[in-house]
Amino acid sequence: MQLSEFDFNLPEELIALRPAAPRDSARLLVSKPNYPIEDAVVSALPHYLRAGDVLIFNDTRTLAASLKATRAQRSRVGGPVSVDINLHQRLDGSTWKAFVRPAKRVGLGDVLTIHDSLQAHVVGLGDAGEVTMAFSKAGAELDRAIAQFGSMPLPPYIARKRAVDAQDAQDYQTVYARADGSVATPTAGLHFTPSLLEALDHAGVERHWVTLHVGAGTFLPVKVDNIHDHVMHAETYEVSAQTAAAVARAKAEGRRVIAVGTTSLRTLESIVDPDGEITYGGGDTSIFITPGYRFKVVDGLITNFHLPKSTLLMLVGALIGMEALRDVYRHAIDQRYRFYSYGDASLLWKAPTS
Template sequence: MQLSEFDFDLPEDLIALRPAVPRDSARLLVSKPNQAIEDAIVSALPGFLRAGDVLVFNDTRTLAASLKASRAQRGPVGGPVSLDINLHQRLDRATWKAFVRPAKRVALGDLLTIHLELKAHVVELGEAGEVTLAFSKSGADLDQAIAQFGSMPLPPYIARKRAVDAQDAQDYQTVYARSEGSVATPTAGLHFTPALLKALDDAGIERHWVTLHVGAGTFLPVKVDNIQDHVMHAETYEVSAQTAAAVARAKAEGRRVIAVGTTSLRTLESIVDPDGQITYGGGDTSIFITPGYQFKVVDGLITNFHLPKSTLLMLVGALIGMEALREVYRHTIDGRYRFYSYGDASLLWKASNS
C-alpha cells in the first residue's frame, strides 16, 4: 500500500494541548462493523461492553526522558551548542539510545553536559539523529538524575505549541502506571480514572496488564512511499503468566479481548507462537501491523486519533478496514473531536475479515 492512502487534512485547532478534565469526560467515538458511528463520552464505556469482556492495559510508567544539554566549544571559534535529547531505549545500567537535535552539531566522542551532576559521552552515531549515550551515572543513580533533570517527553506536535510544565507530570501519566521505562505515554490509558476502573469492575469486565515500554521511535514519520518498506523500532515488552492465561481462556470461551491502546494491541499480537498458542514472558517486538494483517488475539481497540501517514493510523486501518477508517476520520473531523495524545478516544471493533 502507498503512504498517500493514509493522508488526510487535519485542522490545527483540533490538536489538543491539554487533556479533558476530568479525564473520563473526553468524548468517545464508537465504531462497529456495518453500524452507524455512535458519539458518547469515555465515562459511558462500560455500557458499550459486556460482562466477561477482557480489557488489557499497558502499565508502563513514563520517564522524564526529555533532557536539555550543551556541547562544549570545539576549537578556538564558536561557542557551546544547546541540544535537545530524547531518550528512547535503555541498553544497560549506564547507556541509552537517544535522539538528539540538532543532530548535525553532535560528533562521536562529544561530551554532553545535562547538569554539573550528569554528563554523557556520545559513543555511537546512528541515522536520523539517533545516538548512543554513555552516562556518568548508572543504575538507580542515573534513574534518579533523569527524574531530577528531565521533563515529560511531550510529543512534538504539542511541544512545538507550548512549553512542558509541572501539570504535564501528572497529565501525561496513566493513573495505573507502575513499571517505569517508557519515554512516551500509552495515551489511550490517560482517559481512565479510578471511578471508571471501578465501574468496569462492577460491570463484570475483566482487567489485565501487559508492559510495553514505549520508545520515542513511535513519533518517527514514515518516509517511504511503499509502507512495507518502513522499519519499526523495537520496543521491550513483558507479559505475565496470569495475563497470558486470562487472555487464552477468554479466547477459548469466545469472549472478547479489547486492547487499551495500540501498545497493548501490538504486545498481544506479538505473544502468539507459530502454533497459535498465547505465550508469556518478555522480549522485544517490532511488529508492524498494516491492512491485510490477520488478527490473532484482539477483537477491539480503545485508542486516540492519530497523525496522518502514521504507523498507528495504519494499524487502525488494519483492524477496522480502510473504508471504515476513512468514515471514522471524516466523522471525527466533521464532529470536531480532539486529536492526539491529549485528545478524545475511540472504541473500534474489528472488521469481520481482519
C-alpha cells in the same frame, strides 16, 4: 500500499493541547462493523462492553525523558552548542539510545553535559539523529538524575505550541502507571479514572496488564512511499503468566479481548507463537501492523486519533478496514473531536475479515 493512502487534512484547532478534565469526560467515538458511528463519552464505556470482556492495559510509566544539554566547544572557533535529547531505548544500566537535535552538531566522542553532576558520552551514531550515549551515572542513580533534570517528553505538536509545565507531570501519566521505562505515554490509558475502573469491575469486565516500554521510534514519521519499506524500532515488553492465561482462556471461551491503546495491541499480537499459543515472558518487538494483517488475539481497540501517515493510523486501518478508517476520521473531524495525545478517544471493533 502507498503512504498517501493514510493522509488527511486536520484543522489545526482540533489538536488538543490539554486533556479533558476529568479524564473520563473526554468524548468517545464508537465504530462497529455494519452499525452507524456513535458519539459518546469515555465514562459511558461500561455501556459498550459486556460481562466477560477482557481489557488489556499497558502499565508502563513514562520517564522525564526530555533533557537539555550542552556540547562543549570543540576548538577555538565557535562556542558551546545547546542540544535537545529525547531518550527512546534503554540498553543497559547506563546506556541509552536517544534522538538529538541539532543532530549535525553532535559527533562520536562528544560529551554532552546535562548538569554538573550528569554527563553523557556519545559512543555511537545512527540514522535520523539517533545516537547511543553512555551516562556518567547508572541504575537507580541514573533514573533519579533523569527524573530530576528531565521533563515530560510531550509530542512535538504540543511542545511547539506551549512549554511543558508541572501539570504535564500528572496529565501525561496514566493513573495505573507502575513500571518505569517509557519515553512516551500510552495515551489511550490517560482517559481512565479510578471511578471508571471501578465501574468496569462492577460491569463484570476483566482487567489485566501488560508492560511495553514505549519508545519514541513508534512515533517517527514514515518517510517511504511504500509503507512496507518502513522499519520499526524495537520496544521491550513483559507479559505475566497470569495475563497470558487470562487472554488464552478468553479466546478459548469466545470472549472478546480489547486492547487499551496500540501499545497493548502490539504486545498482544507479539506473544502468539507459530502454533497459535499465547506465551508469556519478556522480549523485544518491532511488529509493524498494516492492512492485510490477520489479527490473532485482539477483537477491539480503545485508542486516540492519530497523526496522518503514521504507523498507528496504519494499525487502525488494519483492524477496522480502510473504508471504515476513512469514515471514522471524516466523522471525527466533522464532529470536532479533539486529536492526538491529549485528545478524545475511540472504541473500534475489528472488521470481520481482520
